[in-house]
Amino acid sequence: MIDTNRLYDIEVAAQSARALADKRFTDLGITLERVCDMALVAMVLTSGTADPTPNLMREGVRLAGILEGSPLCPTILFEQFDPMVRQRFSIAHELGHYFLHARRNESSVYITYLRCDQRRVDAEPTSDDTEAGDIEAEADAFAGAFLLPVDEVRADLAHFGKCVAFLAERYGVSEATMRRRLKALESVHA
Amino acid sequence: MKLVHLSDTHLGYRGQGIEKMVDDPWRPGVPIRQREADLMLGLIRAIDRILEQPHPDVVLHSGNLFDTARPTAHLLDFAMTQLRRLTEVGIPVVIVEGNHSSPRDRSHGHALRLLAHLPRVQVICHGAQRVQVGAILLHAFPHRALLEGFLPDRSELDLRCHNVLVAHGVADGLPFYKTGRPAVDVHVTNYATWYEYIALGHCHLFAQVPGTTTAFYAGATAMVTSGDFRPGHVFSFNRVIFDGPAVTVEREELETRPMHAYGLDDASKLSPAEVLAYLERQVTAVPPHGAYCQVVVEQLDPLARRSLSARAVEELFPSAAGLTVSLRAREQHWDAVRTSLLEGGDAVARFRQLVAQMDGDATFRAAVDALGTDLLARAAAKVAEADAATGGKDWEVEST
Numbered sequence: 160m161i162d163t164n165r166l167y168d169i170e171v172a173a174q175s176a177r178a179l180a181d182k183r184f185t186d187l188g189i190t191l192e193r194v195c196d197m198a199l200v201a202m203v204l205t206s207g208t209a210d211p212t213p214n215l216m217r218e219g220v221r222l223a224g225i226l227e228g229s230p231l232c233p234t235i236l237f238e239q240f241d242p243m244v245r246q247r248f249s250i251a252h253e254l255g256h257y258f259l260h261a262r263r264n265e266s267s268v269y270i271t272y273l274r275c276d277q278r279r280v281d282a283e284p285t286s287d288d289t290e291a292g293d294i295e296a297e298a299d300a301f302a303g304a305f306l307l308p309v310d311e312v313r314a315d316l317a318h319f320g321k322c323v324a325f326l327a328e329r330y331g332v333s334e335a336t337m338r339r340r341l342k343a344l345e346s347v348h349a
Numbered sequence: 350m351k352l353v354h355l356s357d358t359h360l361g362y363r364g365q366g367i368e369k370m371v372d373d374p375w376r377p378g379v380p381i382r383q384r385e386a387d388l389m390l391g392l393i394r395a396i397d398r399i400l401e402q403p404h405p406d407v408v409l410h411s412g413n414l415f416d417t418a419r420p421t422a423h424l425l426d427f428a429m430t431q432l433r434r435l436t437e438v439g440i441p442v443v444i445v446e447g448n449h450s451s452p453r454d455r456s457h458g459h460a461l462r463l464l465a466h467l468p469r470v471q472v473i474c475h476g477a478q479r480v481q482v483g484a485i486l487l488h489a490f491p492h493r494a495l496l497e498g499f500l501p502d503r504s505e506l507d508l509r510c511h512n513v514l515v516a517h518g519v520a521d522g523l524p525f526y527k528t529g530r531p532a533v534d535v536h537v538t539n540y541a542t543w544y545e546y547i548a549l550g551h552c553h554l555f556a557q558v559p560g561t562t563t564a565f566y567a568g569a570t571a572m573v574t575s576g577d578f579r580p581g582h583v584f585s586f587n588r589v590i591f592d593g594p595a596v597t598v599e600r601e602e603l604e605t606r607p608m609h610a611y612g613l614d615d616a617s618k619l620s621p622a623e624v625l626a627y628l629e630r631q632v633t634a635v636p637p638h639g640a641y642c643q644v645v646v647e648q649l650d651p652l653a654r655r656s657l658s659a660r661a662v663e664e665l666f667p668s669a670a671g672l673t674v675s676l677r678a679r680e681q682h683w684d685a686v687r688t689s690l691l692e693g694g695d696a697v698a699r700f701r702q703l704v705a706q707m708d709g710d711a712t713f714r715a716a717v718d719a720l721g722t723d724l725l726a727r728a729a730a731k732v733a734e735a736d737a738a739t740g741g742k743d744w745e746v747e748s749t
Contacts (some may be wrong), residue, residue, distance in 0.1 A: 194581075213597075213598065214562040216562075221559075221560075240555075240557040240565075240598075240600075242582075243581060243582075243583075244581065318630055319627060319630055319631050319634065320613045320616075320619075320627035320631075321613065321614050321615060322610070322611065322612045322613050322614055322631070322645075323614055324580070324610035324611075324612060324643075324645070325610050325611050325612060325631055325635070327580075327610075328580035328581060328609060328610050328635070329634070329635065331581065
């Protein structure tokens with residue numbers, strides 16, 4: 160479990176990133192929609208690239224996503240053969256690492272690439288995730304907050320009633336992601 | 350060398366639930382269900398796409414071309430016409446039997462064999478078989494062969510060729526790949542490094558088998574069963590390019606009828622009117638026009654469930670291409686009924702109050718009322734009789 164104060168910071172970071180994306184999209188004459196192209200969002204936010212890659216792997220481990228390269232122009236890679244909802248979450252997860260964990264001040268230093276194991280990204284919390292500072296759990300929390308903004312989700316819950324399948328489709332996430340986010344909104348953001 | 354991997358076209362499947370009737374794309378004026386038409390269009394669109402691009406060296410269908418082992422004459426005609434579009438431009442086609450295409454009574458013969466009368470079409474529906482097309486060597490395991498225990502054999506590989514395993518079954522027995530009708534488990538990860546590509550059929554959604562880089566389900570070319578319902582999913586086929594030792598797999602997405610989910614996960618505190626109001630708002634935000642729609646309302650109060658007609662829900666979706674509606678009442682435990690009878694103090698009065706809330710006409714309610722009141726009176730008399738005999742000690746009723 161992530162500490163409540165840290166969770167609040169992550170929520171604020173995700174909201175700020177979303178607002179920044181919204182502003183930059185507006186400047187480009189594009190509307191940031193609920194089911195937006197996350198690869199494009201990542202490129203606009205990081206000034207880097209976001210590319211699908213088949214059989215994404217490092218050191219024999221299959222990965223859902225990678226953040227690597229220069230902090231000024233990072234590269235996000237995500238698994239080409241994953242379902243679309245999974246790819247969107249993986250990109251948002253890597254953005255979580257970018258905003259929360261990458262040391263962006265050391266511009267001459269490469270980001271040690273953050274490899275996100277298929278089994279860990281968007282996973283049900285387990286006892287392994289309970290330690291403080293678990294960056295994968297934090298990046299998941301960021302991705303949830305980025306893709307499912309608290310105010311919009313609450314407004315939709317009031318307007319449409321609680322239907323995980325309907326809301327998951329509306330926001331372009333998996334039902335498991337939506338379920339976890341609703342649980343987080345009930346327990347932490349009450 | 351290029352290979353196209355198609356699968357699970359399930360021609361002839363008609364779907365369940367409420368579906369629009371449309372013109373058969375092949376026989377204008379003949380009405381068929383939307384699902385059946387979409388499955389035919391799925392194959393037409395896939396072949397259109399194959400022919401639009403540089404032609405592949407072989408088109409491979411990894412099972413369940415038809416939904417049944419006994420396709421109609423019309424479907425056979427349709428399938429042969431579509432296959433001829435490929436063979437007439439010189440593209441060979443290899444079709445492998447799936448579990449739906451396998452006749453249970455083998456004395457009837459195999460309808461798929463009729464397709465093998467077309468030039469350049471090979472059908473594999475009995476034992477395991479090797480088929481060579483240029484430098485591509487297909488090691489095909491139809492449903493029947495897997496059922497009879499045939500297994501891939503490393504000594505059958507020809508290392509001068511691009512070896513491709515073709516099988517119709519459940520990869521590694523994983524539940525995700527199972528469908529309504531059983532198929533044989535294929536232990537794909539055991540063979541993943543032997544072959545340059547493993548073409549699987551059975552699962553209707555595109556998928557790469559975990560733990561492998563080479564094993565893929567192409568998925569269906571259109572939605573088959575309700576198990577394939579995934580809002581946002583796009584059906585597809587695979588294009589596989591062998592360039593020396595490098596193998597590239599590309600997903601070729603097809604025009605797909607949208608799928609939309611609606612409903613309420615917990616309607617326990619809602620009246621039928623409130624349920625309909627929420628659904629109406631959902632329909633306004635995500636119009637069901639031309640889409641396959643699923644409505645699931647859970648945990649309805651039993652009385653509300655009785656009052657909420659499926660017809661009223663269906664009327665919110667007049668433009669849907671297909672609709673399934675599931676309205677589920679929460680389980681009514683006897684304990685809850687007993688508590689509810691006891692909490693009013695007087696069992697007869699409470700019973701009559703419950704009967705008054707029931708659906709049905711006044712005559713029916715009066716009959717239930719009379720029957721229940723009589724039974725409760727007789728039960729009370731029995732209790733009084735027993736109380737007189739035992740002093741009431743064995744007949745205390747717990748009211749909590």
